[in-house]
Every structure is written in structure tokens, then in C-alpha cells.
Amino acid sequence: MIGWRARIGVLLPPDNAVLEVEANRLPLPGVSFNIARMFPVELGELPQDAPRHIPSLKECRVNFIVYACAASSFMFGPGSNDELERKIRKLSGLDAVTATSSMVFSLKALGIRKVALATPYWKELDEKLLTYFAAGDIEVVRMKSLQLDNWEAMNNQTPDAVYRLVRRADHPEAEGILILSTNLPTFEVLQVLEDDLGKPVVSTNQGMMWTACRKLGIRDGIPGFGSLWQRSSWSGQ
């Protein structure tokens, strides 16, 4: 039976052309990723669109749900993000995380208190992101952005553009780097970035998949996808 360890449901923004390929690149025997593509509403309205796709995911018996949009889960602040997460859990009767929650969860699992951010976003979203972090206990020591202003461009980036962005974003005080957005392809450069920078690098897709797996009790160590996936110990939640 396919998905015999777990089926992970994914609420995916409509433009996303990256997550499905990256998720299936992780060598996780018995784990499947099942996608529900949300409708092309305004970015800020995605949280409202999400609930109507939950019954579809339930139909294929998923065991967990990830809300795979970073921007729409951080743009209204921590309170709204928590609210969204609670709503998905309640409607689905399953455990769930948003992209934003899982990034914070991943950074904390790595013990990172000071972070540098690399984003594909335009100025407005970057500012909302900083606001989100300002409310928590992880300090942002630098942020660099590609300043792309449309989703198609974000979905067409190459990994080496991400490499150069992250090199620019790094800062001596940063204990780790966070690459924003489920639209950026990062899996091919995560390891080389960690080697070159000598510190952990977390990306939204990597952190979200890892959080889902760890919360499901799936604890494979996988080489080549950053130090997050190589951590062997986990004290659960």
C-alpha cells in the first residue's frame, strides 16, 4: 500500500511549481505527499480558501496537513497564523502546521536564536516578515531579497540564483539562514551552502517537510538535504 508510513496532505498555493518536485525528491520510503491546489484568489485570501480543500485531502486518508504558503501565513502576524493552524486542525481532525510555524519550529530545533533571511519577495512582504519575527524570540540580523514582484518569476528561479542570494544574506552574527518561500528551489544548494557558510541553512520546503515527518514520528536521517535532516535526536512534542 502506497503511503504506508504516512500520507501528508498539502494545501498548495495555485502558482506553486516547485514543492511537488522537491517533496518527492526526499527518499522517504512509505511516505506520500498528497496535494490539494488552492484556488487563484488574492494572496491574503488564501487562508479563507484553504478550508474548502480539506475534505478533498480527507478523501485520500491523509494523516497530517501542511498549509504550504509562507507569505499568507506570516503576513497577518503570529495571531492569525496560529488561528489558521487551529482552524485546519479543527476542520480536518488531524494535526497540522503552516509553512510559517514549521520554519520557526525548524529554527528552534536547530537552536538558532539569530537568523539571516533570504527571500524572493518585494518590499511590502519583506516588511511584514520582519514584523512577524519582531513579535517572537528569534532575532533577524540581516535580510536580502530578490525583489521579484510576480509569482511566475519566483517559480522559475534556478538553484544557483538562490545560492548567490543566500551568500549575500549571510551575516557574521547569524547562527543560521532561513530561505523564504515554497516557490524557491533550494534542495540542490542547501548542502553546499551549509558547507560554504559553516552554519545551518533552512528553507521553507525543507523545514515544512521535516516538521511534518517529525510530528508523525518519522525520523529518517537523510544526507545531502541540510543539517536539519541529518539530526538524529528528537524529543518530540
Add this chain to the structure above:
Amino acid sequence: MIGWRARIGVLLPPDNAVLEVEANRLPLPGVSFNIARMFPVELGELPQDAPRHIPSLKECRVNFIVYACAASSFMFGPGSNDELERKIRKLSGLDAVTATSSMVFSLKALGIRKVALATPYWKELDEKLLTYFAAGDIEVVRMKSLQLDNWEAMNNQTPDAVYRLVRRADHPEAEGILILSTNLPTFEVLQVLEDDLGKPVVSTNQGMMWTACRKLGIRDGIPGFGSLWQRSSWSGQ
């Protein structure tokens, strides 16, 4: 850029837990499969649900659309199937095929005139399937079914159950076998079935992915996924 050769949009029935894993198992560099999960309506109403998910697929710039439900595309006969295909093409402005059309396309590409059918369905759907074929020029010489009456059971089958079903379905006059339904996992047994039976075996997922690729001008030969994927020549359409 991910999906640099092509992005294939998939209109997926909500219960389906198999297609996403099988599609991503095909070693097709530069090809991505982008899923839109349809809503949990009645089986016969899926063709009506399909159109509202097309804009979502357009958002991530797919180059082709497959309608990945066999039963709801053959149950109303060839006319309705053609109509559905035309509607998707028109609404999307892209080339498209249904699961049913792609199965017929695959059988014809292999030169199969007499076929044996293996299905997971219950009696009523099996009869509709026979009716569909009766209207065309491919003769059905035998049909065997698992007689499963719910979609969850169909999605939880193991490949060796499929192997035994197909062995029972084979018939000396059959020039090839067709395994129905996008819910059955077949990729692990397609090759061994062909070796044991000495004739081509087509499954819905295999035939649908192959048809989409060939129509997009993607002509990789892939060993281990049945004779369909090993065919090197193609004269297009």
C-alpha cells in the same frame, strides 16, 4: 527552473493516493506533475467539478492537462468522454487527454486489437467499461475484477494483488492487457507481468503519463515500466 521541459497538470479524483507517487517515480528530467485535487462529489459529477480547478493549474503554467479519472470518463460512453476532453481543452487553452482516451491511445500505439481487462471495480462499472469498448474497434476478450466497492480499498491495494489479478485476466487471444483505474499501484509489477505473460501490459497511470509526454514531444525511453515506455519510435499526431 523546475519543469523546464514541461509541466503536466493533473485533475485528480479526491480519493487518489497512488498517482502522485507513481508519476514522480518516472525518471523524467525536467518534467513535473502538478496536481489539482478535485472535490469529493459523486463519481458521475467529477466531470462537472473539473472545470473549476483548471484556473489553479493555469496559475503554475502547466503545458498540458490530464483528467486522471478513468471511471468517470468512460461511464457515460465515448461521446461524453470526447466532450469532456474538448471542454478541458477549450477552457484551458491547452492540449489535454482523459484517462480513458489515453488508455485507448496507448493500446493503439502498441497495435493491440484484442485486449483483456483487469479492474478493481464493482459490477456496474465493469459493465459500463464493456459498453465503452463495445463502441470502438478494440475487442475485449476477457475481464476480471477485484469487485471492490469503495475507493479507500482501491487505494490501499498492493502491487502483488494486482499481479495475481492480471494473471487471472489474461487470455490466449489477448494481444495485451489493460489494467484499469488510476488507484491501483502497478509500476512495480508491469515489467514482471510483461515478462511472464509475453505480451504488453498497459495500466491507466502508465498510459496516461506516456500519452501526455508523447504529445508534448518528450520521448524518453525508460526501462522497467513496460513496453510502452520502451518504444523508441513515435510518429506523432
Add this chain to the structure above:
Amino acid sequence: MIGWRARIGVLLPPDNAVLEVEANRLPLPGVSFNIARMFPVELGELPQDAPRHIPSLKECRVNFIVYACAASSFMFGPGSNDELERKIRKLSGLDAVTATSSMVFSLKALGIRKVALATPYWKELDEKLLTYFAAGDIEVVRMKSLQLDNWEAMNNQTPDAVYRLVRRADHPEAEGILILSTNLPTFEVLQVLEDDLGKPVVSTNQGMMWTACRKLGIRDGIPGFGSLWQRSSWSGQ
């Protein structure tokens, strides 16, 4: 010469369709497993049937004998199990272990004092198993069963069903898990279960093969078959 390190004789219950395949999957150069299939008597009478197959095993010069039925060696309690083991040793003039003894031997080798049990059995056998453990110094903290009531069903299980059973059987206080029965295929999931649960998992076939090898002075470490086979030190007996 085949079996140049050791030939391990196996007294196998007649229904067993699993052990021969699992035993031969272990990469143990120079070790052979030689089977004698017992007669289809009642479960409780297998210990009486065993002796008449010992001369057959002696004919091919085995160096050790395993009595490969768990249920019939634990169902009458520790005393009967010891008696059976002694009888096989006496009749064969060789060292020997029963499935039940080897499971206890394996758990102790791993230092497990509190165990969770996963079985394929029906209620009656499960109760006898608990009675057996109650008489010793290993505490059972949870037990979950498939509640199968015929041997054919037990021999036709897939590894992923075993995975889910063991996930259900785990308990926070358990220092390890024991999967009962030589009929369940466990070799494909032992390692992933240990990774996910973060504790050792022993299955009857695994523990029995390991016990036989260690008692014969065969001490290969084998990756991928659970922590038992990866242990490098052994202080013998």
C-alpha cells in the same frame, strides 16, 4: 563446500511461508539454513511431531537446530519450553533453541527489561503469551494484535501491515518491541521501525537466526536488519 561455516537446521511449522525467504536474505557467507517441515498436526502437538524430523536434519550434517514455532513453544509455559529444548538437544546431540527461548535471549542481549508486544494472534494465544512473560523478569507494558484466526492469513501479511501494528503497539515505557510469530514478514521494516521509534525492535525470525549464529560463534554485523544484528560485542554463553 556449501555451509562451510555452519549449517543451521530448522524445524518449521508446515504452514510457514516466510522464514525460508527471510533466512536466505541475510548475507551470511558460508552459513546455510536447512529446513525440515513438520507435519500438519494441531498447533499444540507440534512439539510431539518435532522429534521425528530430527534424523532428517542430522542426515545433512547440521551444526545446530532451531525449533521455529513461537506459539507452540510458549503456550505451555516456560517449563515446557525448556523441556522441549532439552529434548531436541538430547535427540540430536546438538545445541538447539526454540523460537521462544531465542526471543528472550535476544531481548536480554539488548538489555530490554520492559517490552511491548506485537502479535498476529487471536485472543487465546495472546493470553498464553502474557502468561509466559509473567513468569519471567521481562515486563510487558503493552500488547497489540492483528487478531488473525487462521495461519494462511498470517503467512500472507505484507510488511507495511506489520509496520502499522508495531506503531500501535509501542508504549513510552517500552525499552524495545518484540514482534511475535515466524509467519510475519518483518525484515523489510525492522530498520525503519527502529528509526521511527528510537528503540530496538526484535522479531521472532530475526532473533532466532541471530541467536543461532551467535551460539555458533558467527558474529557478523549486518546493517539494515535491526540493532540486534549490528551489535559488535558478544560475551558468549
Add this chain to the structure above:
Amino acid sequence: MIGWRARIGVLLPPDNAVLEVEANRLPLPGVSFNIARMFPVELGELPQDAPRHIPSLKECRVNFIVYACAASSFMFGPGSNDELERKIRKLSGLDAVTATSSMVFSLKALGIRKVALATPYWKELDEKLLTYFAAGDIEVVRMKSLQLDNWEAMNNQTPDAVYRLVRRADHPEAEGILILSTNLPTFEVLQVLEDDLGKPVVSTNQGMMWTACRKLGIRDGIPGFGSLWQRSSWSGQ
């Protein structure tokens, strides 16, 4: 489920220490070999012992039975061999072959009319073997024997002793070589013998496994185990 393509029951002479290792060396996914070890009666009485082990094999749901003793199936001539085969089929309700029948079947499948024989036997058995062939349409052009007079010695041979025996047994007129006895380890030298002699080499174990598979509709081509296993076409029976 283990043995999902087929389970092949084996009635094995008690002394045999070779067949179980060789059978499991064949890379045949989904095929299992299930052993019943016969009792240590006189060689000539093995056919009488065989029936009482058939119910044991039926218990694990085998799909086919091989009678894995060459000598006791040829020593009484073709009529007795056919009778034995019929008896096993009748008692089991399954298709079956003896070691002797499968050797003849294999030689004919390879189109061999003139054969050289290599045996481990003593004079008396060699003569009975010649008598057996004299009654059929395959001509024996040479025979060489190890002249071993006990079964333990036969089961302890090394492959290179078999290599040298077969080199001595070859004859310019022989279209192929047949190596007798299920006790001789031949799998490691079959291919090199064929390369050196430039003609097919059949051994009892190889031919018996191949015959069972082909009659079950299992038609894998396997490199490295002689030309018999590399034949891709088969017209059945």
C-alpha cells in the same frame, strides 16, 4: 506477501545440503522455495516416503511441487518416474515434476539430442542412469563420474571439482552436458563451463528450478546461470 508470484514446494532428500542455498541464489522476485525434507530411508524407498510430506507442503499453499531427487527417480526407469510424478500430482492436486523429468525437459528445450553426462555417483547408479537414457531419444555420448560412494561426500563438493569433472566428461559430439544430482554445487561454474566448452550445460538443480518456473508461467531471463535461464522464448506445454 511473500511468494506472491508462486510458491514452489520441494520434496528434498534428507542429506541434501545444496539445493536450498542454490535455489535462493536465483534472483526471482516473488518466488519462494518451500522445503519438505524427506525421511532418511533407503535411496530406493524415497518415492514411497514422498507422499507423506505432501500435506505439509499444501499447508503453506505451494503452487507446484518438485521431487528433488535425481537418483531415486531414474533408477527404476522411465515408467516408474512417470508413475511417481502422476502420484504426486494426484495427491497434491498440483502440477509437479521429478528431478529426472525436468532434466529431460531442459535438454529438449535446448534442442540437445546428444549429451555427455557428469555424475557424482558410483558404478551401479551410473549404469541405471544409462539404462534410463537408453529408453529415450537422447543419446549419451560420454559419461564421467566422481565415483563417490556416500552422500555426505557428495554434499561437500566444491564447484571447482565439478568444473574439472565436466571438462573431462565433454565429448566433441556432445551438443550439451548434463550434470547429475541435486547434491552437487554447480551454480558458480555453469557459466564458465558454457563459455569454455562452447555448448549448453544443464545441472539438475538448475534444470529443475527452471522447469518449475516455466511451467508456472514465470519467465525471467537471468544472466550468469547458463543458457537455459537466458532463453527468452517459451512455447509452453
Add this chain to the structure above:
Amino acid sequence: MIGWRARIGVLLPPDNAVLEVEANRLPLPGVSFNIARMFPVELGELPQDAPRHIPSLKECRVNFIVYACAASSFMFGPGSNDELERKIRKLSGLDAVTATSSMVFSLKALGIRKVALATPYWKELDEKLLTYFAAGDIEVVRMKSLQLDNWEAMNNQTPDAVYRLVRRADHPEAEGILILSTNLPTFEVLQVLEDDLGKPVVSTNQGMMWTACRKLGIRDGIPGFGSLWQRSSWSGQ
């Protein structure tokens, strides 16, 4: 000794960031590529700059020289190209080819009479290219260009951009495709393009390296770099 089969001298335009990596990716034991980087003069003046770098190449004992700029060797027409080639031969005392000559040589080796062109150039260079071909016996049936207007952009292209350009450039009448410019990275997509288009694809770097090797009597067949490198026969010149 490094370069024991041959040392190939390369006169490289100063901006080129691609050829050195691609040339060294070819698995050619005993062959080295030795670079002389020309001075940053105007494109049209590169042929005048080339001679002053020939003595440098002679110092490391190259056996052959390639003039690795396509545009400056075709922009003045066939006569000037031949003149440039003759001058390099005379000054160096070695055999030599220009990028342009080697492309024509490669197309003819593949028997291509009608070609489609894919270029990174701007309009003016594209027109000069068409003029060059108009003077010979290879017919251009289509041309598509990236219309890049600076060399840095050309040197920063990714292989998938080249893939899409070539797909656009193909034409049913074209017997093959020629990708222009030593600045475009093509080695990662040459094979997949040939598979998808069903016809040979030649790129400047591929054709130039191949021509140099063939003229030096180095005739390795290399899989994965297009049909040119897989050709086993060569009747020299």
C-alpha cells in the same frame, strides 16, 4: 605525462566562461585542452588578435589549434574564415580549425543538408550567419535567437533556456539542429534534445571538440553528448 594522446590549443574569446568547463567534461583520457585567452578587442578584431597568442600555445607543445569564436569567424563570410584558418596553420605549423569550419564539418559528417539554427545573438549577427550559410550547400530552414545583446548575458545562460530555444527552433524539414556560440552551455541538454526531437543536434563546443579529436585521430565514442560523439566510423580527410 599529461596530454599524452594530444594537447589541443584553444584561442578563446576573453568573455568566454563556458568552453573550459565543457571541454574538461568530456571523458577523453590523455587529451588536454590548453587555453590562450585573447584580448578584449572588438568582436570583429579578434581574428587580428589571435596570432599574437599562438606562440604561447606553442610553448606548451599543443598538437592542434582551434579558433574558438563562432561569430568572428562567420561574420566576414566563408572567404575570410578560410583565410583565418590558413593563417593560424601557417603561423603555428599545426593543423587548425575555426569554430565555424568545425560546425560545417560536423553537420556534413552527420549528413545534414537542411538545418535549423538556434543562436543567442542579436539581429545583426543572425543575418551575417544566414549570409554565411547562403554561400554554402547547407540550407537553413528556420532560425530562432535569444536576441541577447551582451556577452555577459550569453555566458550566464542555463541549459534549460537552451533546451526551450532549440525546441522553438526545430522545423519538420530540418534534418538536424545547430546551436550557435561557444558561450552557450549545451552539454547537459544535447542528448535529451536529440531524444525529444528525433534528430541530431550539434553545438559549437561539441562540434569543435569533436572535429579537433577526429582530425588528430582520436576516435572515442562517448555516450550522452549527442549522436556526433557516438559515431564509430570515420573515414578521415
Add this chain to the structure above:
Amino acid sequence: MIGWRARIGVLLPPDNAVLEVEANRLPLPGVSFNIARMFPVELGELPQDAPRHIPSLKECRVNFIVYACAASSFMFGPGSNDELERKIRKLSGLDAVTATSSMVFSLKALGIRKVALATPYWKELDEKLLTYFAAGDIEVVRMKSLQLDNWEAMNNQTPDAVYRLVRRADHPEAEGILILSTNLPTFEVLQVLEDDLGKPVVSTNQGMMWTACRKLGIRDGIPGFGSLWQRSSWSGQ
């Protein structure tokens, strides 16, 4: 894009036939080596020739420059070497090292205070080399030379000649060995020399590539190229 991590510009002496092959043998994804071959002037005049090739390297957007001649950077003493390095940095606006500086940098990174030297040079150059080291804080405890008197001979050496030279050059007090000259092929014997001598071995090409990478923040550990490349920690500049 080729060279997406970094493009390293190389000012190469004209006779050099070794560096281009060795540099491209290092498995450094995303790093390219871009060559400018200097003019065939007298050895001592190479530092004067270097500047006129810097604009060529700038054209292909290199991120760093190495001056790849050992002799001409040490023959005039530390002051001139520093002056040369400063000049290249100033003219290029990029960070840069000479072969000589990078050797010293590498030895110090390995904590070597006493070194044995192996050179291909004739007496005069050897003496200048000793003079250079005499001015610094690394003590030379032995020096052995091939006493070759022409550059062609130096470029045609085989790795095993280097092995024997280094074995002769080793001295019990040496904490490491330095192999001089960018003309000697050393990559195939660096590791075996370290294993046999039990101490680090640095060669000019190895040390120069490593220094460039480390200064660019490229910190891959590469097995098989000496202990320098296996060092994981680096504390910058």
C-alpha cells in the same frame, strides 16, 4: 549558469601543460577555472607580462585571480612577491594570490614549521627558493631536485617520478613536504605519499587551488587530494 559559485581566473605561464587538467579534476560543483596564458617572455619577466592579461580575465567576470607561476614569484624574494600580488589586486579590483603566497598560506594552515622541499628545478632556481624561505619563519630541513633544465621536460613528467623524488626529499624532522612548480603532475600521488610518509604533502597546484577556494568561502572537503583538502575547519584570513 556555469561558475555559479565562483570563477577563478588563472594567469598561467605559457609552457604549462599540467594545471588546466589538474584544476578540472577537482570535484568542485559550480566552480570554474578560467585561464589566461601569458606570453613566452623570459622567466623573470613574467610578472611584467601578467598585467596585460588581467583585462581578459575580467571580461569573463572572474571573482579571484591566481598568479600560477611559482619560480617567477619567489625568485626575487618576498618583497617582490608581495608587490606582484598587490599589483594584481589593484589592477583587477579582485582578491588575488601568487603561487608562492598560496604555498606559504597552505603550509601555515597545516601548522608546518619545518618543511622538506621537492623541486623540478636546476641549481640556480633552487638556491633562490632557499633564499626566499630563509627570509620567513618556515625552516627548510632538506631539498631534493630533479635538476631539469628546460620547461618542456618539467611539463612531461609522470606522477611516479614525483613520488620517487618526494620519497628522497623527506626528512625525519620535516613536518610536511612541499612539492614545487605548477608544472609537476602531483594529484595522483599526493594521497599515497601522505599515507607512506605519515605527514602532509602540499603541491603548488593543490595549495593554490585550495587557497583560492578558501578565500572565496568555498569550503568543500575532498577526499583523495591530500590532507589540505580534507580539512573541515577554516577561520578565515
Add this chain to the structure above:
Amino acid sequence: MIGWRARIGVLLPPDNAVLEVEANRLPLPGVSFNIARMFPVELGELPQDAPRHIPSLKECRVNFIVYACAASSFMFGPGSNDELERKIRKLSGLDAVTATSSMVFSLKALGIRKVALATPYWKELDEKLLTYFAAGDIEVVRMKSLQLDNWEAMNNQTPDAVYRLVRRADHPEAEGILILSTNLPTFEVLQVLEDDLGKPVVSTNQGMMWTACRKLGIRDGIPGFGSLWQRSSWSGQ
């Protein structure tokens, strides 16, 4: 048992440092090469020294003897060579070939009538070689020599020197090349030479090992050691 297919005795000239390494590089399971090193007599007296080493080879039960000196077997002409071969056969009671006979045997097996010769010898030996061939039916169309005048130098050659010698020795009319002397290392360049020249290349060690194997009925095809070892058919002698 080591050498279970065959043990090949080798009468080796004392200076030879090459044959033992090359012979053991051939992947020939069950074949061993057993060396007797002849005494350091004059080249012309080696045939007289050979007999006293035959009893040593007989002690380890060799099945065949090769006289592994080319020069001393051709320098006195075909009659003396035949006489030497007969003497070794008579004294040993085994089949035997000289280096010279096996080279002729190999050329004829490849159907070569016109040959080019590459030798390491000085003028006098080259002339004797030509005289030898003049007496037979293979025509020498060109000969090139390294003109080495001592055996130590011959034994210290590198494969790339052999490559360049053979490239010089080739001639358009030559149907194949013969590389003389058991002292030259040729196994690393045989295949690349055949690829570059487009014709078979035979070397003394290659041809001698092949002849011994074929005469012993050992017919492995081995890729990478020239077309001689890839020939699958052999009609014996």
C-alpha cells in the same frame, strides 16, 4: 583450490618487471600464472637456460608453459624457435608456446596478413625480427623502434610512451599492429590504440596469455584488452 581452471607456467627473462603485473590484471577466474625466473645469462643463451627451470614449474602442477622472451625466440629464426618449443614440450610433457609463436598465432587468429611492428629494441634485434617475419607469410609494412639499448630502460617505460610509438608505427596498409617485447607495459593503452587506429593491436604479453588460454580451452571474452580478448569464437587447433 587456486588455479582450478588452469595453472600457466611462465619461463620469464630475469629482467622482466612487467609481465607478472599485466598477467594478474586479466580477470580470469580460476587461472593462475606461475613464474620461473630464468638466470641472468646472455640474451642468446636464455633458450639454453630455460630447461633447468622446467622441473620447478612441474612441482606446482602447471598445465601449460609459455616461454616469455620474444627476442631470444625470434633471433635465431623460425627453425630455432620451433626447436625450442618442441624441447620445452618434450621436457615438460605439457603443451607449450614461445612468445614468438604466440604472436604469430594471435595475428593469424585475427586474420592479419600485413602488419606494422613497434619495438623497444636496438637496430640489431630489429633486423633479426624482420628476418624472422621475412621467412613467413605475414608481411611487415612498417617498423618503428624506441632504440633502447638496455633492459632496465625497457622495463621502466610508461604506457603513454608505448601509445606514441605505436601511433608512429601505424601504416595505411597495415591490417594490424604488433607491439614487441614482454617488457613493455601495453594493457592500459591497447584498447585506446585500437579505437584510434581502427584496427587490431596485438602485444606480446596480451597475445601470449591469450594463446595459452585458448589452447587450454579457456575462452573468456574480456572487454578492454583489445579485440583479441573480445573474440568469442575459436575453432581450436
Add this chain to the structure above:
Amino acid sequence: MIGWRARIGVLLPPDNAVLEVEANRLPLPGVSFNIARMFPVELGELPQDAPRHIPSLKECRVNFIVYACAASSFMFGPGSNDELERKIRKLSGLDAVTATSSMVFSLKALGIRKVALATPYWKELDEKLLTYFAAGDIEVVRMKSLQLDNWEAMNNQTPDAVYRLVRRADHPEAEGILILSTNLPTFEVLQVLEDDLGKPVVSTNQGMMWTACRKLGIRDGIPGFGSLWQRSSWSGQ
């Protein structure tokens, strides 16, 4: 050049059919083993025969000599063994060891004070071996022998016979095992013996090759050939 790290000369007893194959199985790049086969004199006279083969070894420029007969170097006691070693060193002008010296050297390198012996010899030789050890500071705690009385039998043993001999020879007080004789094939079972016994196992061929390499400053660690070859540190002599 073959043997570029070292050429090791071997004075080999005439019957030996094992050492040449085992020595060449060691993956030691640049190291060659050059054999001189001694004459078939009485065992006790081999030390007298040895000197006349030293000039042959000198002809191929060996760097070291091993006297590869255990029995004839221990049978006359430590004094004679030392004398033989001195004589070979003096006559050759090279460093040298006998089989016996190298075994003692290897045991001491492993820190073994109490040893168990496994030999192929007959009683008389076994007693002389014990006498030899009695004179030194390594205590023999057990000895088991194959009691073979002719050299041909010794040279035809299989590795699994050696395995069983060593298992019998082991003793709880033994800190390691020594397998005698250069005629026994041990390389295939050394590692499995060490794993099963949990202590180092030295064989004559293994210890002799290792001693020669270590004395030549060749310090490769090689997995799979016993703990001796895996030792990384060496303090020389």
C-alpha cells in the same frame, strides 16, 4: 613505470601455487611482486638453493627480498633463520625477511604474546615449529594441524578447510591465531575468522607481504585482509 613504489622480490618454493595469486590480490598501487621459483631440492636444502636465484631478482631491480618458505626457515631454529636472512641481505645488498621472521614481526606488531597455531604440516614439522617458538617470547597455547604429508595436497586446499582448521585451533587464552605456510589460501577467510573469533588472525602470506611493505615505507590500510592490514600506525625499525 610498473612497480613505481616498490618491487618486492620473492624467493618461492617450487611447489607453491598460492602466493602469486594472493600477493596480486592486494590492492597496492605501484607495488609489484617479482618471483624467482627455487629448484625442487629437499625441503631442508632450500636455504642453500636460494642464493643462486638472487642475481635473477636483482636483474629486475627489486627493492626488497622475501624468502617465502616458512618450514625451511623455522626447521633449523632461530639461529639458522637469522643466518639465512643475513646471507640474503649480504648477497643482494637489499633489505630482506624470511617467512618465519615476518610472522614473528607481525605477531609482535599486533601485541600478541600468546598465540594459537594452525598448520597444514605433518607431525615432524609441527614439532620443529614448536621448538622454534619455545626459544622466543611468544607462547604457543594450542596447535592444530591438517597433517598433510605432501606439498601438492597443501597447495590444493580450499579457504573453507582453512576456516574450519582455525576454528579448531583457537583457544580462550590465545590473543591471536597464526596460520602457517605460504601454501594455504587464507585471504578469503582472514576477515571472517577475525570477526568470528574476535581476535587477530595472521597468515604467513599476509604477514610476509605486510612486513615487506611496512619496511619499505608503504603503509596502505586495506580493508578485508585482517587487522594487520588495517593498522594505520607504524613506528618503523
